[in-house]
Amino acid sequence: TAAEALADAGLQTPPARPDRVGCVLGTGKGGLQSFTRLWHDLRNERGLGETTTRDPTEWFYCWPNAAAAVVSHVFGLRAVAVCPVAACATGLASVAYAADLIREGRCDVVLAGSADASLHPSLLAAYRRLGVLARAFEEPSRAVRPFDRNRNGFLVGEGAGMLVLERWEHAQQRGATPYAxxxxxxxxxxxxxxxxxxxxxxxxxxxxxxxxxxxxxxxxxxxxxxxxxxxxxxxxxxxxxxxxxxxxxxxxxxxxxxxxxxxxxxxxxxxxxxxxxxxxxxxxxxxxxxxxxxxxxxxxxxxxxxxxxxxxxxxxxxxxxxxxxxxxxxxxxxxxxxx
CATH class of the missing domain: 3.40.47.10 (Thiolase/Chalcone synthase)
Structure with missing residues (x-):
């Protein structure tokens, strides 16, 4: 998704001024799937008293800021790399933070957005107990009914959305065509x-x-x-x-x-x-x-x-x-x- 956003914006990677290009990539809860896998490895293969893993760097992918760090590394972005966490408002908070970085003059371009992979048994069980998941439906594609008289909740999805924010003068200088x-x-x-x-x-x-x-x-x-x-x-x-x-x-x-x-x-x-x-x-x-x-x-x-x-x-x-x-x-x- 990040690669698609940068390509769509016509930006080269690594950028000519990497110190002026940042990354703000939020996640709602970090690497939940990675954490679960590592926890099972510890329990099933090494016992509860063992604190090592085959590859100690695997724990890095459990951290909420892992995605921002990896994306910055892959594309050679050397300005700030930040991971806002604001539950279901994380994506909007991330883009807002990116816009502020540009308006404060700290970046010319920021790759901003959020990602979430939450199809996890413990999380789905928690939402079920809260009573916010859709129920009693025959066709999943028709289960989520916003503003409908018979609405009764949502289904959890997974995905990511990345946007390129750019200082107006910078975009004009390189002939970019903004969407909004x-x-x-x-x-x-x-x-x-x-x-x-x-x-x-x-x-x-x-x-x-x-x-x-x-x-x-x-x-x-x-x-x-x-x-x-x-x-x-x-x-x-x-x-x-x-x-x-x-x-x-x-x-x-x-x-x-x-x-x-x-x-x-x-x-x-x-x-x-x-x-x-x-x-x-x-x-x-x-x-x-x-x-x-x-x-x-x-x-x-x-x-x-x-x-x-x-x-x-x-x-x-x-x-x-x-x-x-x-x-x-x-x-x-x-x-x-x-x-």
Whole structure:
């Protein structure tokens, strides 16, 4: 994924100025699969009292920052290599950190995004006990139903999303064609609970209003919102109420969608993958659909672009990410050259 992002951006590796190119690659929980494999090796082959492995460097791949370090090494990136961890908001937090590195003048280019591989028995069992996984479905592709009357949870997916962020003048000098332009971001914490959002969406509504103030966007200038949309009873209601509270009478005119019905919940990778989809929506002037929305919930009454993509020019878009631990993240991007 990192190689594809760099190639798509037309950037050579190693870069001519490696000290000006950074990597911000978040993971929701580090190398869980590697840790499990090594733990079984210790138990089954060497006993609980042994602390060595065949290759001591294997433990490196258990660390959350391993992905950022490896990607930087492979592509010869010598500026900062950082691994944000913010649960399901990790992807958005990673790209926001990268944007700040550029705006502070510390980097000209940052390879940013997130990855997650969480199809692990212990994690799936924990989500099942929390009651957030979809259940009682016959066809997995129709199991996750964001904003639907009959939604009952998500399915876990695995994946990664990487984006190239670049200082505007640097991109112009080399003739690059950006898909979208980063405008700004805002973050907050919903103190309602560690795994439960405020159903009224108050904290998220205030955060969206703060984002509009910081980016100097008026509420009626926003065309599209890419929602977190986990298809749980509480999340979808919280997001809907927050958007309506923040955008007032403009809310019915917003195009919205949630992608987890098609992708599953990529957890730590969700924010960067869905942000990449938002950038492509701006480029292609197409609102991606919310799939599996068959019976709208009366309480979820925004325009979710149910079932089928729709053509629309997107001058300004917002991405929302929500994470366990109640980390909230929102960002705004626009057509290139507008900000």
């Amino acid at each position: 332009e980063w405008v700004g971001w805002a973050g907050a914490t919903d103190v309602h609970g560690l795994i439960a959002l405020d159903a009224n969406g108050t904290a998220l509504a205030q955060l969206l209003q703060r984002l509009l103030e910081q980016t100097q966007l008026s509420w009626d200038e926003v065309d599209y919102i890419n929602l977190h949309g986990t298809a749980t009873r509480l999340n979808d209601l919280c997001e809907t109420r927050a958007v309506k509270a923040a955008f007032g009478r403009h809310a019915p005119h917003l195009s919205c969608s949630g992608l987890k019905g098609a992708l599953g919940h990529l957890l730590g990778a969700a924010g960067s993958v869905e942000l990449a989809a938002t950038a492509l929506a701006i480029r292609d002037r197409i609102i991606p659909p919310t799939v599996n929305l068959f019976e709208p919930d009366d309480l979820c009454d925004l325009d979710y672009t149910a079932g089928t993509a729709r053509s629309r020019r997107i001058e300004n878009a917002i991405k929302i990410s929500l994470g366990f631990g109640e980390g909230l993240g929102v960002e705004a991007c626009t057509e290139p050259g507008r900000s």
